Amino acid sequence: MKKITLIICLLLGMVLNAQIRETENTMLWTTLGVTKKINKKFSASYYQLHSYSLEDTRLNFIQPDLGITYKLSKKWDILVHYSPTFSLDGVKGNQLLYHRVSTDLKLSTRLGKRFRMKNSITAEHHFTQRSKFQQRYYYRLDLYYRNTKLPWKLRPFASQKLYWYSNGRLLQYYSPDGEATKLKSPNGLHAYRIKAGIKLYPTDNFNVSIYYQKQKEFNSDFLGGRDINSLNPNSNSIRRSFYDFSVFGISCIYKL
Numbered sequence: 001m002k003k004i005t006l007i008i009c010l011l012l013g014m015v016l017n018a019q020i021r022e023t024e025n026t027m028l029w030t031t032l033g034v035t036k037k038i039n040k041k042f043s044a045s046y047y048q049l050h051s052y053s054l055e056d057t058r059l060n061f062i063q064p065d066l067g068i069t070y071k072l073s074k075k076w077d078i079l080v081h082y083s084p085t086f087s088l089d090g091v092k093g094n095q096l097l098y099h100r101v102s103t104d105l106k107l108s109t110r111l112g113k114r115f116r117m118k119n120s121i122t123a124e125h126h127f128t129q130r131s132k133f134q135q136r137y138y139y140r141l142d143l144y145y146r147n148t149k150l151p152w153k154l155r156p157f158a159s160q161k162l163y164w165y166s167n168g169r170l171l172q173y174y175s176p177d178g179e180a181t182k183l184k185s186p187n188g189l190h191a192y193r194i195k196a197g198i199k200l201y202p203t204d205n206f207n208v209s210i211y212y213q214k215q216k217e218f219n220s221d222f223l224g225g226r227d228i229n230s231l232n233p234n235s236n237s238i239r240r241s242f243y244d245f246s247v248f249g250i251s252c253i254y255k256l
Helices: 002-021
Strands: 026-037 042-053 058-071 076-087 097-111 115-126 133-145 155-167 171-174 180-184 188-203 206-217 245-255
Touching: none
Parallel strands: 026 245
Antiparallel strands: 026 042, 042 058, 058 076, 076 097, 097 115, 115 133, 133 155, 155 188, 171 180, 188 206, 206 245
């Protein structure tokens, strides 16, 4: 019990520290979902995410997600998802509907008696080209503590995602002298997300997750000079700034 208390304190400390350091672009995400095991190999899921802006007190978007999971083995799974996004932020010029398909390859392993780890690689294709990418790839690492003797099988967890952007809209880059160089897509490692929270199982078929998540965008030098926030030295303006945000979230999932 002392170990689990320490883990919860560390997770809460991460959340509070992140919120103190960064308070802009804060959202509330609520998710409702159902899962159904079809047979020994296949299962299906449906989730619906709602995003609310806590600063503007408005609904940002609604994102359904329909998924199929195939169990390759005891440790390996492959997942396919389709996720349309309905934009409701009312921002002029924003597209109202986006479509996305993704494929995940996931490996589940044990770290001792109580800890579990999941590693996955995901490839996304967005049918509408976004300003920074049309394809997006990310590596995800999940860690959680499992002890069925805890009240409601409480599980502290933490996860991280590292994103690679590809095939975004062409962006004008400049030399140090202010001369326009090539038009290029800002391909490369450009975003990182970290999430921490707890999951509860009030019943065997129903679970609730409460979490905090943060995204930070950044530039990398893997492809040389493909910054997101490319500066025009002639006007001192940036066409595409970083998109950083914080999320307080709650997820309720029912197993059919």
